[in-house]
Amino acid sequence: MSLIADSVRVSWIDMCFIRRNIPSILVTCLVAPLLYLVAFGYGLGKGMTVDGFPYIAFMIPGVMALTTLTSSFNTVATKVMVQRVYYQSFDELILCSMSPTAIALGKAYAGAVRGVISCMILYILGLAICPEMSLSLWVPVLVVVSSMVYSLLGVVSGMLANSNLTLTLFTSLVIMPMTFLCGTLFSLDAMPPAVSAVIGVLPLTHTTECMRAAVLGTAFPWVSLAVMLVYGVAFLLVARYVIERGKS
Amino acid sequence: MSGAIVRARGITKRFGDHVAVDGIDVDIMEGEIMGFLGPNGAGKTTTMRMLTTLSQPTSGEIEVDGRRISGSSDPVKESIGIIQQHTALDRDVSVLENIRYHAMLHRMSRREADERIAELTELMGLTPYLDRLAINLSGGWKRRVAIVCAIIHRPRILFLDEPTAGLDTQSRHMLWDLIRQLNSEGTTIFITTHYMDEAEELCDRVAIIDHGRIVREGTPAELCRSIGQWAVEYRSEGRKSYRYFTERDDARSFLDSLPPDVPTVSRATNLEDVFLELTGRETVATEEVSYKI
Numbered sequence: 001m002s003l004i005a006d007s008v009r010v011s012w013i014d015m016c017f018i019r020r021n022i023p024s025i026l027v028t029c030l031v032a033p034l035l036y037l038v039a040f041g042y043g044l045g046k047g048m049t050v051d052g053f054p055y056i057a058f059m060i061p062g063v064m065a066l067t068t069l070t071s072s073f074n075t076v077a078t079k080v081m082v083q084r085v086y087y088q089s090f091d092e093l094i095l096c097s098m099s100p101t102a103i104a105l106g107k108a109y110a111g112a113v114r115g116v117i118s119c120m121i122l123y124i125l126g127l128a129i130c131p132e133m134s135l136s137l138w139v140p141v142l143v144v145v146s147s148m149v150y151s152l153l154g155v156v157s158g159m160l161a162n163s164n165l166t167l168t169l170f171t172s173l174v175i176m177p178m179t180f181l182c183g184t185l186f187s188l189d190a191m192p193p194a195v196s197a198v199i200g201v202l203p204l205t206h207t208t209e210c211m212r213a214a215v216l217g218t219a220f221p222w223v224s225l226a227v228m229l230v231y232g233v234a235f236l237l238v239a240r241y242v243i244e245r246g247k248s
Numbered sequence: 249m250s251g252a253i254v255r256a257r258g259i260t261k262r263f264g265d266h267v268a269v270d271g272i273d274v275d276i277m278e279g280e281i282m283g284f285l286g287p288n289g290a291g292k293t294t295t296m297r298m299l300t301t302l303s304q305p306t307s308g309e310i311e312v313d314g315r316r317i318s319g320s321s322d323p324v325k326e327s328i329g330i331i332q333q334h335t336a337l338d339r340d341v342s343v344l345e346n347i348r349y350h351a352m353l354h355r356m357s358r359r360e361a362d363e364r365i366a367e368l369t370e371l372m373g374l375t376p377y378l379d380r381l382a383i384n385l386s387g388g389w390k391r392r393v394a395i396v397c398a399i400i401h402r403p404r405i406l407f408l409d410e411p412t413a414g415l416d417t418q419s420r421h422m423l424w425d426l427i428r429q430l431n432s433e434g435t436t437i438f439i440t441t442h443y444m445d446e447a448e449e450l451c452d453r454v455a456i457i458d459h460g461r462i463v464r465e466g467t468p469a470e471l472c473r474s475i476g477q478w479a480v481e482y483r484s485e486g487r488k489s490y491r492y493f494t495e496r497d498d499a500r501s502f503l504d505s506l507p508p509d510v511p512t513v514s515r516a517t518n519l520e521d522v523f524l525e526l527t528g529r530e531t532v533a534t535e536e537v538s539y540k541i
Contacts, residue, residue: 013349096353097325
């Protein structure tokens with residue numbers, strides 16, 4: 001309990017920032033997914049079916065998955081890097097007697113909140129415009145889990161990046177390819193087996209699989225959920241390690 | 249003053265091949281104001297980061313309040329407050345939110361935090377600015393907020409890293425008054441500075457550090473006596489030269505021996521003389537240590 005209470009204390013200042021800036025945060029969270037929806041869903045994909053579903057129904061869970069990644073990751077990675085490198089206020093966390101695990105979790109919560117907000121808005125929108133999508137309690141659970149996983153990846157990246165440039169480099173080389181390649185906008189069946197195998201290892205592929213199954217009511221990929229959880233634990237352990245190592 | 253509240257033995261910090269701090273011993277006595285005086289790059293900040301658990305020594309041992317510093321969630325940290333050289337605030341939230349956050353990080357109850365915030369913000373003149381974003385405050389006011397954040401949990405030892413660097417005269421004097429007040433209330437103070445007047449004004453004891461080693465330590469008066477209490481400044485070969493004497497008569501004799509057209513000044517020795525004698529008068533380009541996190 002004290003770990004959770006401490007992590008909530010760590011996250012408090014980031015929550016203050018969110019509370020102060022909620023209108024602009026909502027706008028920035030939603031612009032990219034809505035553009036995907038309009039450009040790919042109604043532009044390119046009109047009249048197409050994938051795996052037996054209209055393209056828009058196939059695509060919305062994918063966009064939800066990639067939104068949890070980009071929204072959570074960008075929020076946390078940028079915040080941690082700025083607080084550490086530019087504001088140097090991250091030192092204050094190292095100076096208090098919070099454990100590295102509490103710090104890692106606490107810094108991840110703000111990203112998770114943003115991921116959940118933007119993803120749930122998309123889900124509600126999808127339910128309104130797409131009759132093939134179903135209301136499922138699994139969706140909020142998956143959104144929370146997924147947002148936390150990518151927020152923890154954001155903590156790791158924010159702790160390792162020594163400038164805006166290195167963070168942008170990581171985003172360009174790792175995050176951006178994942179958003180397009182992990183079955184979010186198209187079926188992986190179309191990919192060559194070797195590429196498909198590589199993509200199958202990436203966490204967003206599993207998030208997309210879970211999200212699509214929950215939203216479209218198909219067989220739930222329990223293995224993918226387990227893989228996501230393993231990634232989450234791994235990111236937490238690495239985050240813990242880099243925070244501990246912060247006492248260089 | 250009683251025993252040492254901070255005791256460091258043989259602490260060394262290496263960054264690759266560069267030895268920033270080279271096996272120094274530090275004792276900070278309970279209730280004192282101790283100053284670390286040194287030129288840029290001498291190892292002051294690195295030493296302070298090790299003493300405050302922000303950085304682990306490459307070798308050596310540190311005890312704070314009788315307990316050896318160990319893990320990152322060390323309870324020792326609750327005895328420590330630190331005001332860093334840079335003002336480490338979250339600039340996108342308000343002054344009050346910054347201060348309350350520090351109270352939360354030290355697990356203070358809501359009521360205790362409210363009382364302490366009211367007391368400290370009143371003391372520092374921050375009450376009218378509580379709802380302002382920290383980014384909109386000037387440097388001196390940001391420093392005041394940082395001070396409140398650092399002492400909100402009533403630390404037994406307060407570390408200040410060049411606290412008046414870049415501040416205007418009013419803010420410097422306000423800060424000096426506050427340091428004296430905190431010390432009179434029982435807080436032990438450790439301060440790094442390269443301002444001689446600050447060290448002379450505030451410190452009970454001063455250690456002069458250069459190239460990662462403590463080159464001399466004592467009260468300001470002891471340090472002045474160590475090079476001679478009387479200083480003579482004179483022009484020689486187009487540059488200012490200095491001689492120091494233990495006896496005033498010796499200083500007078502030396503003055504008399506100088507040619508009458510040489511401009512001279514005779515005065516009591518000060519910390520700046522000691523500092524320059526021990527650390528040299530040449531300026532050296534120093535490398536900024538980057539702290540990896």
